[in-house]
Amino acid sequence: MSIQNLTLIVAGAINLIMSILVFSRGVRHSKINLYFSFLTFFNFLWAIGLWLSRSFTDLDLTSIFARSTYVSAIAIVISLLYFVVHFPNKIKVLSIKLKFIVWLPAIFLVFIIYSKLFITHFVNSYSEYEYISYFYKPFYWVYFVYFISIALLSLYFLWQKYKVVEGLFKKQVKFLFLAILVAFIFGVHFDLFLLYFGDFRFNWLGPIFTVFINACVFYFIFPKQEK
Amino acid sequence: MPKNNKKIFLFLAGGTCIFTEAGHIFSVKSQDDIEDWLAQMPELNILADIEPVFISGEDDLIGPNIWQTIAKEIIKRSEEADGFVIVSKIDQLINTSLALTFALQNLKKTIITTTSRISGSNFIDKKEVISNLKNKYGGLSLRSNLINAIQVAQQPLPAPAIMFGTRLIAATRAIFDPLGDVNVFSSISDCWGKVDFGINVKSNLKYNQQKAKIYSDKLADILVFDDIPGVPWSFDRRALTAYRGIFIKVDSYQKLGKNKQEQIIKWKMPIVLYNYHLTSTSKGAISVSNCTFNTALIKTMWALSNEFNKKDFENIMTQNIIEEFLN
Numbered sequence: 001m002s003i004q005n006l007t008l009i010v011a012g013a014i015n016l017i018m019s020i021l022v023f024s025r026g027v028r029h030s031k032i033n034l035y036f037s038f039l040t041f042f043n044f045l046w047a048i049g050l051w052l053s054r055s056f057t058d059l060d061l062t063s064i065f066a067r068s069t070y071v072s073a074i075a076i077v078i079s080l081l082y083f084v085v086h087f088p089n090k091i092k093v094l095s096i097k098l099k100f101i102v103w104l105p106a107i108f109l110v111f112i113i114y115s116k117l118f119i120t121h122f123v124n125s126y127s128e129y130e131y132i133s134y135f136y137k138p139f140y141w142v143y144f145v146y147f148i149s150i151a152l153l154s155l156y157f158l159w160q161k162y163k164v165v166e167g168l169f170k171k172q173v174k175f176l177f178l179a180i181l182v183a184f185i186f187g188v189h190f191d192l193f194l195l196y197f198g199d200f201r202f203n204w205l206g207p208i209f210t211v212f213i214n215a216c217v218f219y220f221i222f223p224k225q226e227k
Numbered sequence: 228m229p230k231n232n233k234k235i236f237l238f239l240a241g242g243t244c245i246f247t248e249a250g251h252i253f254s255v256k257s258q259d260d261i262e263d264w265l266a267q268m269p270e271l272n273i274l275a276d277i278e279p280v281f282i283s284g285e286d287d288l289i290g291p292n293i294w295q296t297i298a299k300e301i302i303k304r305s306e307e308a309d310g311f312v313i314v315s316k317i318d319q320l321i322n323t324s325l326a327l328t329f330a331l332q333n334l335k336k337t338i339i340t341t342t343s344r345i346s347g348s349n350f351i352d353k354k355e356v357i358s359n360l361k362n363k364y365g366g367l368s369l370r371s372n373l374i375n376a377i378q379v380a381q382q383p384l385p386a387p388a389i390m391f392g393t394r395l396i397a398a399t400r401a402i403f404d405p406l407g408d409v410n411v412f413s414s415i416s417d418c419w420g421k422v423d424f425g426i427n428v429k430s431n432l433k434y435n436q437q438k439a440k441i442y443s444d445k446l447a448d449i450l451v452f453d454d455i456p457g458v459p460w461s462f463d464r465r466a467l468t469a470y471r472g473i474f475i476k477v478d479s480y481q482k483l484g485k486n487k488q489e490q491i492i493k494w495k496m497p498i499v500l501y502n503y504h505l506t507s508t509s510k511g512a513i514s515v516s517n518c519t520f521n522t523a524l525i526k527t528m529w530a531l532s533n534e535f536n537k538k539d540f541e542n543i544m545t546q547n548i549i550e551e552f553l554n
Contacts, residue, residue, distance in 0.1 A: 029378075029428065089375075169371055
């Protein structure tokens with residue numbers, strides 16, 4: 001197995017373990033646990049989708065798994081938004097208008113992703129298992145702007161929280177903000193920006209940066225002094 | 228305010244100091260301050276439908292009178308409430324929580340107490356402490372304590388508990404630990420919950436299924452002192468008439484001196500000898516151990532406030548009424 005695929009499996013596994021761990025802490029009374037479980041579960045699907053898309057020579061199978069990664073990315077960014085609204089506590093409510101702005105384009109984009117209007121075709125490149133997708137640029141831009149907007153809105157909400165929370169929460173928000181920012185910058189660079197220019201060599205690197213978010217939360221759950 | 232929010236009554240009885248946006252300390256000294264005080268924490272109304280109730284001001288003394296008022300106000304509002312959060316002074320928070328635990332047994336409403344790191348509206352002598360707290364924790368902790376308390380108050384708990392820092396502690400298990408860092412309260416057994424990644428309350432906690440027992444009498448005045456082996460007790464017997472009983476914290480390793488044992492017999496009033504680990508027996512006194520000092524103290528005050536006869540008092544003090552004894 002290539003180092004690239006191994007990296008994707010490890011990143012996926014870490015996210016899946018974290019998702020199960022946080023979910024098992026209880027989601028009935030904790031929206032934080034619920035949305036973080038979603039976030040890490042979709043991170044897992046993203047990583048596994050990328051791994052599978054790089055594991056077949058059959059371009060039809062590659063197409064299914066490669067397209068699924070863009071759907072997972074939408075789910076990741078929506079889970080992130082809902083998570084930061086609740087973490088560490090709610091200071092504002094998502095308005096109906098904002099919910100429409102989030103969900104309607106998401107549903108539209110999911111349909112588009114599985115049509116020829118998003119990725120027109122795939123060709124094998126670099127090796128017999130790797131590929132390049134050719135995008136229909138206008139809708140790729142719609143996807144790009146949507147993804148960036150929701151991610152930046154999430155970071156903005158988190159920054160607002162940082163300014164008002166106190167004590168332990170302030171430290172937690174700061175760490176999480178930085179971890180999400182790192183995952184966002186590298187995720188966008190390797191899995192959106194470079195792809196736009198047809199460079200697919202590094203798309204396996206994006207998921208590994210989600211591990212920073214997991215490490216932060218792991219540290220919150222198991223702090224040194226409570227061990 | 229979002230729909231379907233639970234109704235939480237927020238009782239204010241001291242311990243209300245917070246930093247305003249301008250960096251000044253603001254506390255609730257009278258009913259008129261509540262609106263401005265709540266305006267500093269608009270997020271509270273997102274977490275629940277908050278209804279504030281003024282009990283006492285920041286500079287008022289907290290004791291049996293206030294505890295009785297809080298208990299009565301809780302009973303009055305228990306039908307419409309989903310939970311109660313009591314803000315009171317840090318030095319009396321354990322006793323306040325315990326007084327409510329004994330007064331409102333098996334109430335099917337969650338009661339959470341919390342506080343600010345400082346109490347009282349005179350800050351001249353606390354300047355350095357306040358400055359340190361601001362640098363270290365970014366505030367006086369009440370804002371985050373309240374947010375956590377309001378969320379926990381919406382979940383079923385078997386008895387009143389203290390929410391402070393990262394810990395949710397049953398009142399009967401709480402110990403004041405002023406040298407603690409983030410947490411100034413410790414628990415003698417497992418905490419009921421902790422704040423790590425959000426609030427994590429133990430999943431097996433629920434309301435006590437037994438019938439609620441409400442005791443609305445004011446807790447009795449008792450004389451409390453520490454026994455020092457070798458130092459005699461000198462009391463004017465007339466002074467003791469002001470008290471319903473005597474609570475003595477004793478050494479766990481030495482028996483009371485013969486003179487002291489004779490004094491206890493002569494006093495002919497309810498006397499409790501307390502030590503966490505073990506107490507030697509003395510005729511005419513009840514020995515209590517295996518629970519916190521505050522629990523034993525408030526239990527004595529509660530038991531003496533009710534018209535139990537001497538035999539009942541002895542039984543009650545040794546019975547596990549609200550799971551106050553370990554094991």
